[in-house]
Structures are given as C-alpha cells and as structure tokens.
Amino acid sequence: MTNLFLLQLLNGVQLGILLFLVAAGLTLIFGIMDFINIAHGVLYMVGAYLVATFAAMTGTFWLGLLIALPAVVAFGLFLEFFLFRRLYDRSHLDQVLATFGLMLILTEGVRMIWGSSPIFVPVPDALSGSIRLLGIINYPVYRIAIIAAGFAVAIGLYVLISHTRAGMLLRAGASNRPMVSALGVNITWLFAAVFAFGAMLAGFAGAMVAPVLSVDPGMGESVLILAFVVVVIGGIGSVKGAFVAAIVVGVVDTMGRTFGPILLQMVLDPSAASQTGRTLAPMLIYILMALVLAIRPSGLFGRRGAA
Amino acid sequence: MRTAWQTLAALAASTALVAGTAQAQDVKVGLVFTLSGPAAALGEQGRNGFMLAVEQLGGLGGLEATISEVDDEQQPDVAAGRVRELVQREEKQFIVGPIFSNILQAIMRPALDGGAFMISPNAGTSNYAGAECNENFFVTSYQNDQSHEVMGAYAEREGFESIFLLAPNYQAGRDSLAGVKRQFSGTVLSETYTPLGQLDFSGELAQIAALQPDAVFAFMPGGMGVNLVRQYEQAGLGEIPFLSAFTVDESTLSGQQAAALGKLAGANWAPDFDSDHSREFVAAYEERYGAIPGTYAMQAYDAAMLIDSAIRAVDGDLSDMDALRDALRQADFDSLRGNFRFNHNHYPIQDFYLTGVVQRDDGAFHTSILEKIFEDYADYYADACEMEW
Structure with missing residues (x-):
C-alpha cells in the first residue's frame, strides 16, 4: 500500500506539472491581459501534433521538439496578431464566444489535416524503459523526465518573473495595467510577448505528453477545464499560485481515482465501486475549488480585491 | 463534414441504384461500420474485407451487388437512423455490420422490421445469442464472451x-x-x-x-x-x-x-492461419489495401462469402425469405478459419486460439497462432435460445 501511495504521488505530481505548464500561460494571459482564452487548450494540442509531425519527419524526438516549439510560438503570435488583438477591449462574453468558436474551428482543422485517428509518438531512446525506485517499484524514466522538465520550467519562470526586468513588467501589468501603460511601457509589445510565452508553455506540455498519450483532436479540451480550475484555485495572474494549485489538483485527482474505488470496494461490488469512485473522484477537485473560494475568494495567491 | 459527404455519396449511390433496378435483378446490401473517430481502423477493416470478397466474386451469388456503406459514428442513435434509411428508402435486403455491440443493439430492430437479413461480422451480444435470438439474424464472428x-x-x-x-x-x-x-x-x-x-x-x-x-x-x-x-x-x-x-x-x-x-x-483466427485459402486472402488484402488484415476483415469477408453461398443455393431468387434463410443456415462456404458452422442460435461453432505477436521480415507486426485452446466451441447462451431448425 505504501508503494502504491508513492507511485500515485509521482503520477499525481506528473499530472500536476502538465497542468501547471498549461495553466501558467492561461493565468498570465488572464491576469495581465484580462483576456479569457478558451482556445488555450488548442495550443497544447497543436504542440503535440507538431512534435508528432516533426519527429516523424526528422526521425528523432529531440529535433522534432526543437522545431515544434518555435512553430507553436509562431502560431500563437499569428493568432494574437490577427484575432486576439481585436478582442482585448471587448467584454468577457465576446472573448469567450470568439475563442470558443476558434477552438471549434481549430479542432476541426486539426481533424482535417491529421485525421481523427490518434497519432503515436515513440518515446526517445534515451528516456525509454523504467527504473527501480524503491524496492519493487518501477517507474517509467520518461515520466520522471516530464517531472524534471516541469520543475526546471517552474524554476526558470520564477527567476524570470521575480528577478528580471521583463518579469517586473509582467508583475506590474498583472497588478495595475493602466499604470504600466501610463508609465510608457509598450503594452502592445508586452501583450504579444506574454501570449507567445503562454503558447510556448502549453505547446511544450503537449509535446512532452505526446510519447505517453496518443495525440488526438480531443486532447486540448480535456486539459483546458482542469487548467481553469488550477487558475482559479491558485489565484488569477499568480504563477506561483498556479504551480501550487496544479500540483495539488494533480495529486488529489490521481489519489481520488485510485484510492476512492479501493475504499468503496469494501462496501460495494467492484463494478459499482469503480463507477461510484470514478464519479466522485473528478468531483473532489471541484469540492476543493469551492472550499478554497469559500475561505479565500481570490484564490490561494490572488490579491484581495482583485477580480 | 465527413459524414455529410458520406450521406451525399450514399444519396448519389441510391439514385443510381433506382435507375439501375429496372434492367436486371440485383442484391442490395447496406454496410454499417464505424468509419470515423478513434475506432475507425476497425470499421475500415470490416468494410475492406467485405468489399474485397465482392470484388473477387464479381458480385454476390452471381447477381450484381449494389452496396452502400454508412458510417455509424459509433453512436447508436445515428446508426439506427441510417439503417432505417437503408432498409426503407434503399430497400436493402442484407444489412452487414456493425463493429460495436451497443450499435448492434440499436440497429437490430430497424433492420429486421424493415424485412432485411441482418449479418453481424463482429458484434455478438449475449442477448441475441440467448433468449432474444432471431431467425433473420446471423453472426459470422463469435459470441462476445x-x-x-x-x-x-x-x-x-x-x-x-x-x-x-x-x-x-x-x-x-x-x-x-x-x-x-x-x-x-x-x-x-x-x-x-x-x-x-x-x-x-x-x-x-x-x-x-x-x-x-x-x-x-x-x-x-x-x-x-x-x-x-x-x-x-x-x-x-x-x-x-x-x-x-x-x-x-x-x-x-x-x-x-x-x-x-x-x-x-x-x-478465432490470425493472419498466419495455416490454410491456402487464408494465405491467399491475406496476400490479396495486403495488395489491395496496404495493411495486414485482422479478424475484423476476416469475419466481414466470411460474411460476404456466406451471403454469396446462400444466394447461389436459391439460384438467385431473393423473393423467398424462408428458402434464403435455410440456405444461410447451411453456411455452405469455405470459411477462412476452416472449421465453421452455425449453432441453432445462428452464432458460429468454431475453434479458438491463443495468439502472440510476431514481427515479419519486412518489419510489419502481426498476430500469430500459438496453440488451439477450444475446439468446436459453442457459446454459453445458446441454450436459452428457443429457435429450432
């Protein structure tokens, strides 16, 4: 049981890391630009498809990743320049409608280009197989690599946001946008940069997950909802909050899925226990969200009074 | 989008068919497979297996075959609607499909009420093997369990x-x-x-x-x-x-x-099954579709062979349902898996194997028969079926 607990903890952290990568961009865009981007999950999906395509073309995952990341950034900038820029001054409802429509169009576009059958990306040789962690526990090397890469990105983000001039502008933008603009900072440039950066993180998450999960047109939607939950729990605009909330959500979700049915099996038959456990497990996250919001209405690391 | 095109194609096919019926008698077959979504590969195998047989036979039972295919989208309600259209508007005499059991449950009534024979090349649920067995429903695959x-x-x-x-x-x-x-x-x-x-x-x-x-x-x-x-x-x-x-x-x-x-x-079969007939089928399928066929393709191929054998047995007279049914029950065709006959509930009695995975010299992977586990194996639910013949 201890082994299982440790393994699931790792699985939970790994899910949390992926959620963090998606949610970090989402929370920055939401917090700094006051812009709700329902199409953010699409960037995650596009990242996965691009790495699948480029890895197949070049023959190696790493080269594929190297080409896919700038491509996702370019795609993000393209969207920002031609569409999102026109939506910043509109109401949230307009933004939701436009980006939701965009999500449908892009998902269908991906289906037309790559087909609806899932695509599979081989695990890079250097990271294939598994290693023995504790006693009899084996854990896939690749999933450890995802965790390591995620933590590296988190540390990089921390340094960028807390200790650089660009990060200072980001923080300033998140707390008082008109003031930053009045001080002569080029807001248009800042917004485009934030957007490109968020796109890259989401694309990176998609690219990392491609060798573990199959790449299919529905993958963006499933992660987007969880990412929004993470943003709300963590506090809008706070990258630190997104990190803590993502890990918590990942662990709670994974633990609930595993130990819920096990505990329920003591009182119910397996099929019913599994069914009930799996209905309850996804609810845990929302219960958590409700609790956090009841105690801290602006999220764990959100500023009091901020929207 | 894809479905819209398919509907259009089906419409076009059906109008062509109406124009053609006046000249000679033909057999009208509707194929129902999952041809989109994550499981599309399974439906494509079934469709390809059936069409390969029709191409090789140059029709079915010596008659011209007019075949329309529809995509059930793996959704029961969509499938039921499309099958109703197939039997009512296009007057299909045989409905062949589907892959998934929940689709079978949905299209069974529309197909049978429309007066068609229903032949399942994959899904074989327990209810239709047991108490709800039907004289116009045949399964060329297996009972699911x-x-x-x-x-x-x-x-x-x-x-x-x-x-x-x-x-x-x-x-x-x-x-x-x-x-x-x-x-x-x-x-x-x-x-x-x-x-x-x-x-x-x-x-x-x-x-x-x-x-x-x-x-x-x-x-x-x-x-x-x-x-x-x-x-x-x-x-x-x-x-x-x-x-x-x-x-x-x-x-x-x-x-x-x-x-x-x-x-x-x-x-119930693997591509390296030891018979000339099976080897020829695998080679022909690979040549035509560029992939190794699995059981989905094999069972659909057998479904076409079954229909072909029955129509030949009644000399192409499709008007007499009773004679046609008797002919279908004989399963007088050379099945790709050799040993094949129908139980009284119209589900097969056949052999089952343990299979493993092997890699061919050209790098392609396929399943391979390791040993026979069950011989002449009938399903568990047949006793509950009251049909006799």
Whole structure:
C-alpha cells in the first residue's frame, strides 16, 4: 500500500506539472491581459501534433521538439496578431464566444489535416524503459523526465518573473495595467510577448505528453477545464499560485481515482465501486475549488480585491 | 463534414441504384461500420474485407451487388437512423455490420422490421445469442464472451494463482471480465473498470505494480489498447504476463509496435492461419489495401462469402425469405478459419486460439497462432435460445 501511495504521488505530481505548464500561460494571459482564452487548450494540442509531425519527419524526438516549439510560438503570435488583438477591449462574453468558436474551428482543422485517428509518438531512446525506485517499484524514466522538465520550467519562470526586468513588467501589468501603460511601457509589445510565452508553455506540455498519450483532436479540451480550475484555485495572474494549485489538483485527482474505488470496494461490488469512485473522484477537485473560494475568494495567491 | 459527404455519396449511390433496378435483378446490401473517430481502423477493416470478397466474386451469388456503406459514428442513435434509411428508402435486403455491440443493439430492430437479413461480422451480444435470438439474424464472428473465455481458460491451465482484470466501464467490458471469470478459478486481485476512452493508465499500472499479480488480463480495444500496452512497457511491467482480447491485434499493432511483443491474446483466427485459402486472402488484402488484415476483415469477408453461398443455393431468387434463410443456415462456404458452422442460435461453432505477436521480415507486426485452446466451441447462451431448425 505504501508503494502504491508513492507511485500515485509521482503520477499525481506528473499530472500536476502538465497542468501547471498549461495553466501558467492561461493565468498570465488572464491576469495581465484580462483576456479569457478558451482556445488555450488548442495550443497544447497543436504542440503535440507538431512534435508528432516533426519527429516523424526528422526521425528523432529531440529535433522534432526543437522545431515544434518555435512553430507553436509562431502560431500563437499569428493568432494574437490577427484575432486576439481585436478582442482585448471587448467584454468577457465576446472573448469567450470568439475563442470558443476558434477552438471549434481549430479542432476541426486539426481533424482535417491529421485525421481523427490518434497519432503515436515513440518515446526517445534515451528516456525509454523504467527504473527501480524503491524496492519493487518501477517507474517509467520518461515520466520522471516530464517531472524534471516541469520543475526546471517552474524554476526558470520564477527567476524570470521575480528577478528580471521583463518579469517586473509582467508583475506590474498583472497588478495595475493602466499604470504600466501610463508609465510608457509598450503594452502592445508586452501583450504579444506574454501570449507567445503562454503558447510556448502549453505547446511544450503537449509535446512532452505526446510519447505517453496518443495525440488526438480531443486532447486540448480535456486539459483546458482542469487548467481553469488550477487558475482559479491558485489565484488569477499568480504563477506561483498556479504551480501550487496544479500540483495539488494533480495529486488529489490521481489519489481520488485510485484510492476512492479501493475504499468503496469494501462496501460495494467492484463494478459499482469503480463507477461510484470514478464519479466522485473528478468531483473532489471541484469540492476543493469551492472550499478554497469559500475561505479565500481570490484564490490561494490572488490579491484581495482583485477580480 | 465527413459524414455529410458520406450521406451525399450514399444519396448519389441510391439514385443510381433506382435507375439501375429496372434492367436486371440485383442484391442490395447496406454496410454499417464505424468509419470515423478513434475506432475507425476497425470499421475500415470490416468494410475492406467485405468489399474485397465482392470484388473477387464479381458480385454476390452471381447477381450484381449494389452496396452502400454508412458510417455509424459509433453512436447508436445515428446508426439506427441510417439503417432505417437503408432498409426503407434503399430497400436493402442484407444489412452487414456493425463493429460495436451497443450499435448492434440499436440497429437490430430497424433492420429486421424493415424485412432485411441482418449479418453481424463482429458484434455478438449475449442477448441475441440467448433468449432474444432471431431467425433473420446471423453472426459470422463469435459470441462476445468467447475470446475472453479463451484467456480465462489459458490462465487456469497455466496455473496462475492471481490475476488483475482491466476493462472499460460499459456493457462489453463487464461481459468480458465475466467471460474470464467463468473459466478462471484463481484469485481475482482487482476488477478495475476505467471510463470508456481513458488514455492515461498510470493509475491502473501503479496498482498492478503494487499488487504484483501472476498475470494481467485486459480488454481495451482500439486507441485505449495502444496506450495501455505502450505504457505497460514503459512502466517496466513486462515481466508480468499480459493476457488480452481485442487489445493486441492488427488494428492496434501499428501503434504498439515492439511494445506488443510477448503479449498474448485470444482469437478465432490470425493472419498466419495455416490454410491456402487464408494465405491467399491475406496476400490479396495486403495488395489491395496496404495493411495486414485482422479478424475484423476476416469475419466481414466470411460474411460476404456466406451471403454469396446462400444466394447461389436459391439460384438467385431473393423473393423467398424462408428458402434464403435455410440456405444461410447451411453456411455452405469455405470459411477462412476452416472449421465453421452455425449453432441453432445462428452464432458460429468454431475453434479458438491463443495468439502472440510476431514481427515479419519486412518489419510489419502481426498476430500469430500459438496453440488451439477450444475446439468446436459453442457459446454459453445458446441454450436459452428457443429457435429450432
């Protein structure tokens, strides 16, 4: 049981890391630009498809990743320049409608280009197989690599946001946008940069997950909802909050899925226990969200009074 | 979009058909397969297998064959509507399909009420094998539980003491695990049901690692199976025997590749089946469609051969349903799997095999027959069927 607990903890952290990568961009865009981007999950999906395509073309995952990341950034900038820029001054409802429509169009576009059958990306040789962690526990090397890469990105983000001039502008933008603009900072440039950066993180998450999960047109939607939950729990605009909330959500979700049915099996038959456990497990996250919001209405690391 | 085109194509085909009927008698067949979504590969195999037979025969039973194919989109309501159209507007005499059991349940009534023969080249649910068996419904595949029973019997014979069972949480998943348990008397450590369509199995694999069972049995068709097998290898569980049904086959191997080596499955046929007829079929299918056929293609090919044999037996007279039914019951065709006849409930009595995965010299992976597990195997539910002939 201890082994299982440790393994699931790792699985939970790994899910949390992926959620963090998606949610970090989402929370920055939401917090700094006051812009709700329902199409953010699409960037995650596009990242996965691009790495699948480029890895197949070049023959190696790493080269594929190297080409896919700038491509996702370019795609993000393209969207920002031609569409999102026109939506910043509109109401949230307009933004939701436009980006939701965009999500449908892009998902269908991906289906037309790559087909609806899932695509599979081989695990890079250097990271294939598994290693023995504790006693009899084996854990896939690749999933450890995802965790390591995620933590590296988190540390990089921390340094960028807390200790650089660009990060200072980001923080300033998140707390008082008109003031930053009045001080002569080029807001248009800042917004485009934030957007490109968020796109890259989401694309990176998609690219990392491609060798573990199959790449299919529905993958963006499933992660987007969880990412929004993470943003709300963590506090809008706070990258630190997104990190803590993502890990918590990942662990709670994974633990609930595993130990819920096990505990329920003591009182119910397996099929019913599994069914009930799996209905309850996804609810845990929302219960958590409700609790956090009841105690801290602006999220764990959100500023009091901020929207 | 895709469905709209297919509907258009079907419409075009049906108008062409109305114009053509005046000249000569032909046989009208409607194919219902899942041709879009993650499971499209299975439906494509079925469609291709059937069409290959029709091409080789130059029709069906010596008659011109007008065939329209529809995509059920793996949605029961969509499938029911399309089948109703096939039998009512296009007056199809045979409906061939589908892949999935829940679709079968939905299209059975529309097809039979429309006066057509219904031939399933894959789905074989327990209710239609038992109390709800129907004189106009034939199955050229198997009863759903049987491939799972093969693995249960194998686990029993190998003397595994504990097993971990894994299936999606829907009717076929629950039937599958029931089939395994019917044959296996050891300890079932866990019966884990995952949501249909789950792709990350890290939680379940962690449980397997913690429980260390003697063997794992999984029923995870299509994309789920590809992910499960790949992650199973990544998690380093390769030493635990992996038994399965519809999880490691020609529809999933292109995604699983080497990760599938050593995985076992239960099936009624494999592409290396030892007969000239079967070898010719595999070669012709590969030549025509550029892929190795699996059981889905084989069973649909046999469905076309069955229809062909029945029409020949009645000399092309499609008006007499009773004579046609008697002819179908004889199953007077050379099945690709050799030993094949119908039980009184119109489900096959056939042999079942343990299969493994091999890599051919050209690099392609396919399943391979390791040994025969059941001979002349009839299904468990036939006793409940009151039909006699």
